[in-house]
Structure formats: structure tokens, C-alpha cells
Amino acid sequence: MFKRMPGDEPHRIVSTTPDTAVVFKPAVVRTPAIIALVIFAARFVAGLVRLIWRHPVALAVIAVPGALCFVYGWRVALLLVAPALAGLGAWAVLDRPTFTRWVGWRVTAFVRWFWIYRRHWQPVMTVSGLARHIRGREYVPRLVKVTSDSWADRVTVRMLDGQAVKNWTDRIENLSHGFGSETCRVSVAKAGRLVLTFPRRDPLATPIPALPIPDIPTVGPIEIGKLEDGSPWLLRLHGTHVLVAGATGAGKGSIIWSAVRGLLPAMWAGLVEIWALDPKLMELSYGKALFGGRYAADPADCADLLDEAVSVMHKRAARFAGVQRSHAPTLDDPFILVVVDEVAFLTAYQSDKQLRQRISAALATLTTQGRAVGVGVLAALQDPRKEVMNIRNLFPDKIALRLDESEQVDMVLGDGARDRGALADLISPRPERGAGVGYVRLETSPDPIRVRAAYVSDEDIRAMVGEVR
Template sequence: MVLDAVGWLRYRSAGWVARLLWRIARWVVVAGVRVLCDAGRGLRWWLRRLGPYLVASREYGRVIDHARDHDHPYAERRFLLARRRTVYTRLVITAGAAAVLPAVAYGFVGAVAAAWGGWWVWPLAVALILAPFAAVGRGVRRAGTLTDTAPAALAGEGVADRFPMADAHTRAEAAGAVLAALAAEGISADGGEDVRREAWGWRVPVILNGGTPAAVVGKLAAIEGRLDVAAGAVLAAPDRQRRARVVLRILARDPFVPHRFAPHREPGSGTIREPVVIGRRMDGDPLAVSLDGVHVLVVGVTGAGKTVTLAAIGDALTACPDAVVWDLDPIGSGLDLLGGAVSRRERTPAGIERALADALAMAETRPRLLARLGMGASWRASRARPALVVVIDEYPRLTPRAKDLAIGILRAGRKARVTLVMATSEATSDALGEAVAEMARAKVMLACRHVDVRLALGPSKLEEGWHPHRLHAEEGGSIEDAGRGYVHAAGNRDPVVSMITPPDPEQVTSDGDARAATRPVIDADTLTAAGVTLAAAAPSGGAGHPRETGHPGMAGGPFVPRPRDPAEPGRDRRGVDPETVIDILIACDGLPKITTADLLARLATLDTRYSRWTGETLAGALRPLGIAPGPVRIGQRVAKGYTPPEIANAWRAWRVRKI
């Protein structure tokens, strides 16, 4: 009985072990076959993509056919050349990888086998080789297709509802999703060349088969829904060289993280004659803006970052030894952060009017000095003769007279390198005044209203993808899109979002103190001709620059005659001839005293019409200013003449009353 029970247990145990071993063997065989099938499927997947990748057919095939079909030989040659370079590069890389990687793997496995030995090393090597292909093949098997995972709409299977960009892992998949989303919105397009994955998302150029880029721009919100991305995450920029080409940028993450401060700028390290960097574009390029003779308008609602933008511009300019910066703010603290680097600050309405009157006087008189100084058609900024940039925050809060003066500078300042940088919360004519937006050639559009885009940039810019109204200003404790915007200026004509990089508050204060000792001053020729003194123009809370006190015209250089052929000037209703007075101040050349005979001789070298003048004619020209000739002592000689500083002061007083 007992022996029978033991035999029965042995029989049952042997059967159970056999069945277990059989099941394990069957699972191993099935898994091995499945792995081999997946590896073969993955290898086929790689090979099917390797050929088009090597010949760059996905990137350049359609655009070359499009250029050939529409008879664009130049574009066709350009794309063929780009394709040839791409194919050569890819062939070299692929050949190198095919030669190096197997050799490295074989050497590694051989080293392991030599160190530890055993038959298991080589099967392990085979398994490691098959694993990547098997992983890809398993994914393809689960997807149920060996073709591209492009949306069904591209294959003619109907239009799907959504084409999530989160599911795009290759350039072909990203282009397919975008094209399908456009097709779902009734926009026919072909995949463009140079689809790229960026740090912030995808850059997908497309070529429209019909219609205009405005059709794409007008449906951005719907396209965002089709692609299942965040609101405002799709940006469209028409190609200015090819009307049918539109570049779509799909943001998957914030392109400006981490946030950075502007780099430290040593005193005198820049120049206004070159574009200054005030931020960075979302594509990673520096945001460089030319301020040499360019008026700038900054538009943004409260919290959009106007003060940050002005601080970035001021920090860049005060590091230039050929630029003088004035700071005017009727209600705020302006550029106080820059400390002594700013040459003049005004906070009261009267002070702002005086500063703008002085700037306008320089803008109107500098062009008359160009020929004499050998500068050509416009003022060339230098350390000895710097440009003047007047920064105005809260422009709409200026008085009517100050706005009139600012408009005068906008009209006359470009050639004289006397320019304005103005910030406003809205671009309406009631806020800005007469044609201010049109005369400012560089515009920084921060988060603003829809109507501000139309007024500042023009209605057509909305259809071209300029959408600062889709940005969000700072609100509560969230900075949102503060400091971000679109910049429309020379070298920045594409609707690409940029980030203004402000100066480090701790660093810029010490920088301002260092720059104060070396900041430039307006040249004596300009001040003398304009009748401007800067004795009271020191930054608030500090002493003025030593060379900015007293009458600035005393240090003028030797008189150099200049030929010119001026039009006959008209007289003011008070009897003052502005052009003649300016010529007289130029002829005086900063001298403390001058005789009537010497002044008439100098005037004759300026213009032949002065060669017929007499002492009575000269006295009559200066009489409306309250200036009369008197005895002057020059060395040991006493003769009838004038004191040029008195003429300059009278001229400045007359200009203030007139303006």
C-alpha cells in the first residue's frame, strides 16, 4: 500500500515537472520566434526609412518638384544644391557608423569573452544586437502598420478630428500632423523642406497649394485645437522671399527658460553705430536693434514690460562711448536704476519741456554743421561728437507742448542723430499724437490690444502673423509673458517672439557709477550753434559732469570754413532770421569775444551772400534778439564787436519763447 502511494506520487511529480518543462520550452520558443519576427520587422522599418533619409527625399523632394512645376529655376537650383550637400553629409555619417559601430561591438564582446570566457557571451551579444530592432518592431506591430504614422487624412482615409503633436517623434510625423491639421481646416499644402526639432518644439515649413498665408494665420486657434497644443503655442510666419511658403512654429515648452539677465557690459565697450543686443529671439539668435538715427516706439499694456525694455535699451546705450542718454519720465522713476550713467534726468513737466526744446534745437542745427565737419549726409556719432538718445517713459502723460516738441524731434532728428525712445500703453492717435507711430521706424510690441497692432504696425501685419495681442501681461504674482513681444525693426522683419533681457539690478547700479566717470558729453559745436547750455542738466541727486557746466562753447576748435548754398531763409514774425543767427553762432566758433570785422569776414566764408554785409546789416540781424554791438577787448586791441555767449543765450531764450 505504502509502496503504491510512493509510486503514484513519483508518477504525478514526474508528470508535473514534465509539463512545466514543456511549457517553459514552448514559451522560450514562442518568445524567441516573436523576438526574431519583431527584430525583422524593426530592421525592415529602419531600412525603409534609411533610403529616403540618405537621399533627403522627404525634405527636398516636394519642394524641388514644386519649384520645377511652377517654373522657378533659381529656387530649383538652390534646393538641388542644398540636397546634394545634405546627401553627402548623411552618406559620410552613415558609412562611418556602419564601419565603426560593428567593430566596436565585436571588440567589446571579444574582450568580455577573453576575460570571463564561456559560451554564453556570444548569444548575449546576438541578443544585444537584436534588442534595438526588436523594440522598434514591437512598437510597429502594436501600431498595426509599417508605414509612416502620418494621420489618416494624408492617406485619403478621411479627415480626423485631432492630430496631437505630442505623438510626433520624427520629422515626417511632425510634418504629417501639421499638414493634416491644415487639410482639416480646408488649407491645402505640401510638406516643406528643413523640418526641424528645436529645444522649444517643432519648426515646420509648408508650401501652400493655393490661397495666401493670411488663411493660415486666420485659423491659428483652430489649428492649435487640431494639434492639441496650448493656446498661443502655434506661430505662423510667412516667408518674405516666397509668398507661398509659411513657417509654422509649434511650442512644446517655454523657449525662454531659464530666464537670464543681460550680460555685463564694460564702460565704453559698445558703439551706437552698430546694432545693440537687448534680448534674444525664440530661435536662439540675439535680438540686435539698430539705434543709430532710429526712433523707437515701445507699446504695451500695464505689466507688459515697458520699463524692462527701456532699462535694457538704456543699459546698452550707456555702455557706448558715442551716445548720450537723457531720461524723461513724467510720473515714474524712469532709468534711475542706471544711476550716473544717464546724463540728464527730468521729472517735472517744465523740465521735460526744457529738455525736449534743447534736443529739438540740436536736431535742427546739427545738419548745418555736417559739411563744415566733413561728415557727409548725416551725423557720424563718435566720442567727441556723440549721438543723443532721449528716453521717454509714459509718453501719453506729456504736456501738449512737450508732445509738439517730440514730434519736431521725430521729424528732424534722424539725420542729426538726435533720436527718441518712447514707451506708451496704447497706440491710439489720442495717446500718441500726430503720426508718431509712422515716424518711429523701430517698434517693440509687447502684450497689447488688438487695435494697437493695427495702429502701430498697420492692418496687414495681423495677417502676416504679428500677434502681440495674444501675449499676456503680468498679473498678480504671475509674470506671464511680461518682457516678451515682437520687434519690428531693421534685421527683425519676421514675426518671431523675442524676450527682452533686463540688466541685473545689482550689477547695473555699480556699472552706472563706473560709466558716470567716462560718459560722453555733447560737443561744443552743437551746443553753440543750438544756443544750448547744460549747466543744470546733471542727473538727479548728483553733481554734473565737469565738462557740462558753464558755457560749453568756449572749448571749440579752430574755425574751418565750409562751403554751402543755402536757400534764402524766411524771417520770423518777430524779425528773427533763424538761419542767419545759426550761421553767426557757427562763425563765432565758441570764441569768448569777436570783433565786427572778424565776424563779417568769417560769415563771408560761409556764404557769398554775407560778402555784401556791413556792420549795420549784422547789427540789424541781431537786433530782434536784443543784441547790440559794443566795445570788446581782444588782447591789446579794443574794437566794436560782440560777445558770442550773450548771442547764444539770447538765441536759446528766443527759441524757448517761440516753441
């Protein structure tokens, strides 16, 4: 059928029948069976060693009773295993945290690895487009290990050569639904390796009551809620500036009042002053007695108060120059926290152009120069667009509560934050489930952290004011 022309010139290969396509087939080299068996055995042994190395406790729990039953029979195996089971049960009852850390979560990780991730790995990778077919061979990212704790599974993955993190962040919905989780977070472990976090439950699904007022005066970090893993959420206010963005009813007041509540002992000790700007006359007016006369609601008064804060900042900078580079709160130089509720009303929606310029200039000055001399800004707003808040990048730490649009997430937390799992636009609008829930972008880390602030009720605020009086 085909006429092969002399020489290694494929373009000169022709067909004697015009309707027959030219088919090229690679040369077939037959591998001896012994070599194939050796390769298969080596891969099996290597996989078994990796399995034992990564899941020693889980394999021991499964393999030891099975081996005893196979060698000595189930009666002897039961007699030998019963004391160990009783000891594990007593350990679990008497010291549950250490039992779960050393046994419980390791067994959970093995079961999840075997039944969820290993079983579905190849189909999910192929359907989501993370696997590649090249010249008839399939290349699949490697599942390295799985670790579990009380709320999530963390899956370590080795990417294919040439893949980028964006290839994975663009497919977080494929990954989360493919492995039966509501969300998926992508973080970089090291070059070529990622950690995929799949939550199994939501510790932040129910409101958190107001936290007790600390016994010891401190300027922070202060506890204002919980992280997604159940650990305390410690918010740093001294030495930084914090921007809180969220739609109406998202819980901005929970963060502001939890911060005030945590700083209250330091305020009583004279180490902290809170200067409050409340243009809406709703949120901070409850605690006017807490602020020691440093409260303003009228836009002109807000501008005067900000100018005064700038003046204090400049005087401190002049005294600290050549003497110290960082601020330590004292009675003479307390930490000043300027709290601005609905800052956009002062910087964008203010009709008086002169006041708007004064306020914007004062806030820009405080956020660029204030933290070194002990003046911090905690600002809250609803609309994070650049034309509304053009100095949002001057806030090192940012918190995104429930937002109206997916694009607003990156406006607040930075480019790519939503791709890495900060789904602030999907937070529930129901107050009992979504109020105070948000994502934090810290100055020291690009990865967003899911949090929930404690709810401080009107009665809690009145109780704080009553203690001051």
C-alpha cells in the same frame, strides 16, 4: 426611363417620370493596368528620390544598419556598426554643436516630418479649410520639407494655386493645435511658398538676469536680451527711433535700462549722451546721476529739454549740409538718445494745451529729422491708440510687450502683425514668465520676432550709478 433628345442640348433632356431627378454622369475612360502601374512606380521613385535628397543623414542612420542586418545577420551588422556608433558618440561628446548641426537636427527633422507632419498633414489641411474639393477631387497643399533646430520646426509649404497668405494667417490656431504646438508663425519664403514655424519649447520662459556691461564703447546695435531661438537680441538705437508699447508691468523698464546699460561705456567715453524725460518720477529717477543733468520730470522742463534737443538737431543739420549724410559719433557730436518714459502723459494726458502742443511738435520733429544727424528717440507708452500717440508711425522700429487687446497688436506693429504670429495680447501677466517678453517689428522686415529683455534690478541700477560717482 429617360428620353434623350437629339443634339448636344442638355436643357432639352427630359424625364418621363416627374418625380425622378435628372442625373448627369461623366464619361468613364478605362485606363490600361500597365499605364496605372507605370504612373504609380514613377511617383514612388520620385518620392523616394525626394526623401533621400531631403533627409540623407537620417535615412543613412536608419537604412545602413537595417541593410547590414538583412544581408549579413545581426551579429555581423553589430560588429560593423559599433565603430561608427562609437565615433558618433565621441563626436557628440567632444564637439556637440557640430554634431547636432550635421546629425542631430537632421534626424530630428526626419522623425518630426514622418511622425508629426506627414501623418497629420491631410486631416489638418482638410479640417482647417486649406484643402479644396473640386469636382470630386481633393487638392491639398504640398508639404515640401521640414527643418529643425534647438527650439522649433520650420515647415516649408507649397500653397494651392490661387491661395493667398491670408488664407494661412487666418488659421494659425488650427495649424498650431493640429500639429501639437503652442503657436505658429507664417512667413513668405518666395512666391507660392510659405514657411510655418512651430516652436517645440520656449527659451524665453524664465527671466534673463542683467547682461554684463560691455567692455568696448559702442553705439550699437547693443545686446539687451535674447531672441526666441536663444541668440542675442541686438537692438539698434543709433540711426533709428524705437517705440515700446506695453501694459503696466509688461517690462518697458527692462528695455530702457538694458539699453542704458549697453550704452554706458560709450557714455563714459563721451560718444553718447542720454537725455531722460521721466514724467512719472519713478522709472528714470533712479539714474539721475547717469544723465549728466539732462533729466526732466516736470512737464514744462520736459518741453524745454525737447526744444533743446531740436535746437541741437537743427545746428548739426546746418553744419552737416553738403558735407555728410550720416552721423558718426564723436566727442564734438555725440549720439544723443532721448528717452521718454510714458510719452502719452506728455502728448495726450497733459492738461496744459500749450505744453502738449510744444511736446508733440518737438517729438514729431525729432522723429522725422533726427536720426540722420545722430539724435534718436526711445519712447515708451501703455496705450498705443492713435488719439493717444498720433506719431507712432514715425518710429521705424517698434516693440510690443504684453498688451490688453488683440487690436492693439496691429496698432503697434502694423496691420497683419498678429495674423503673422505676434500674439502680444496672450503674453502671460505673471512677471516671472511674461515681463520683458514681446515682439519686435523692425524697419527692414515685416515679420515679427519674439524677444525677451534682460531684467535690470534696482540693485543693478544703483551699481551703475555708483560706478559713475
